[in-house]
Amino acid sequence: MNSEQISIYDAAAVDRIRAEMKFEPRRLRALRTAFFKKFLGAEAAIAELPSEVREAFAARVQFHPLTIVEADDSEIDGATKLVARTAAGYLIETVIMRTGTGRVSLCLSSQVGCAAACQFCATGQMGVAKSLSATEILDQIVLANERLRAEQRQARNIVFMGMGEPFHNEAALYDAVSALLAPELFHHPSRYILVSTVGIPDAMVRCARRFLDINLALSLHSARQDVRERLIPLAAKFPLGDLRTAIAQVNQIQQNTVMIEYLMLASVNDSPQDACELAGWLAGLDVHVNLIPYNPIAGSPGLRSTERPERDAFAAILREAGFVTTIRYSLGADIAAACGQLVQSENRAIAKEQATAGAH
Numbered sequence: 403m404n405s406e407q408i409s410i411y412d413a414a415a416v417d418r419i420r421a422e423m424k425f426e427p428r429r430l431r432a433l434r435t436a437f438f439k440k441f442l443g444a445e446a447a448i449a450e451l452p453s454e455v456r457e458a459f460a461a462r463v464q465f466h467p468l469t470i471v472e473a474d475d476s477e478i479d480g481a482t483k484l485v486a487r488t489a490a491g492y493l494i495e496t497v498i499m500r501t502g503t504g505r506v507s508l509c510l511s512s513q514v515g516c517a518a519a520c521q522f523c524a525t526g527q528m529g530v531a532k533s534l535s536a537t538e539i540l541d542q543i544v545l546a547n548e549r550l551r552a553e554q555r556q557a558r559n560i561v562f563m564g565m566g567e568p569f570h571n572e573a574a575l576y577d578a579v580s581a582l583l584a585p586e587l588f589h590h591p592s593r594y595i596l597v598s599t600v601g602i603p604d605a606m607v608r609c610a611r612r613f614l615d616i617n618l619a620l621s622l623h624s625a626r627q628d629v630r631e632r633l634i635p636l637a638a639k640f641p642l643g644d645l646r647t648a649i650a651q652v653n654q655i656q657q658n659t660v661m662i663e664y665l666m667l668a669s670v671n672d673s674p675q676d677a678c679e680l681a682g683w684l685a686g687l688d689v690h691v692n693l694i695p696y697n698p699i700a701g702s703p704g705l706r707s708t709e710r711p712e713r714d715a716f717a718a719i720l721r722e723a724g725f726v727t728t729i730r731y732s733l734g735a736d737i738a739a740a741c742g743q744l745v746q747s748e749n750r751a752i753a754k755e756q757a758t759a760g761a762h
């Protein structure tokens with residue numbers, strides 16, 4: 403965006419441009435429908451305006467803050483990983499997941515890198531933590547859907563589960579969710595939006611209060627404080643007791659069931675004893691447990707996924723205790739869909755370059 407341009411997401415500024423250019427409000431509404439709801443692309447959206455203002459409007463309004471630099475289609479399942487460059491030069495990943503039933507989910511990034519520094523995650527090991535703007539978050543949805551149009555599909559589930567801890571970028575997250583829900587912009591149904599956190603109790607409660615109908619997921623990965631802290635260094639700041647209280651509060655505020663994400667790691671968190679402790683910790687909460695097989699990353703050679711018999715035994719203990727428990731298969735193992743793997747080294751290099759430039 404050059405310094406004179408404004409963003410298509412800045413509704414008030416775009417309205418002012420319309421007033422200056424003196425074209426009818428309905429033409430701007432048609433542009434927004436084409437761009438945010440039908441995903442026809444910027445050119446087709448601009449074609450909704452009177453011909454005499456199109457060029458001037460296009461020069462003043464920026465539609466895409468991101469540029470796609472790579473798209474990798476999985477050969478074994480329905481995942482596509484999009485890699486996009488931000489204006490600051492960093493790379494982020496967005497994953498399109500197509501299920502056998504024809505539904506499409508989008509996994510969005512909210513940051514470049516992540517300060518949570520989880521042991522099992524390439525993003526956490528990037529050594530960078532920069533927040534994306536709301537428009538950079540939203541542009542991932544537009545760009546992915548523009549691509550899906552060729553298949554006559556649209557993303558139904560919007561999942562904040564890619565690079566970054568969404569609650570470390572809370573203001574932009576809320577702006578993005580508000581835009582997603584806004585009738586004049588995306589008008590996306592709230593029940594198909596999910597925010598996944600590694601566990602920041604106050605923010606979970608704030609988010610539930612602000613958006614009563616969107617879904618929340620907690621990446622728990624262990625009901626033992628010491629194991630959790632080993633896997634997720636950030637967990638040292640947020641004891642399990644506070645997290646449990648937060649889920650209980652979310653259950654009171656929202657009707658929706660809270661998702662509990664649990665990465666299955668062999669000999670780390672997958673024993674029958676772990677399952678019993680988890681069941682005890684969850685007792686009385688309205689939750690749905692998702693057990694997730696682990697996609698290994700180069701930075702953590704010591705971690706491997708739980709074998710199927712142990713995983714099934716773990717699930718059986720939870721089901722026996724009365725919890726709805728599903729096993730989620732990670733899509734895109736062959737394209738490194740686990741967040742951050744593809745762009746880790748390049749982002750490190752960019753951060754280093756920028757730090758060096760700043761030091762001179």
Ligand code: SF4
Pocket residue numbers: 515516517518519520523524525526527564565566567600741
């Ligand atoms: S798993 Fe999520 S919270 Fe943990 S480091 Fe990776 S992106 Fe951050």
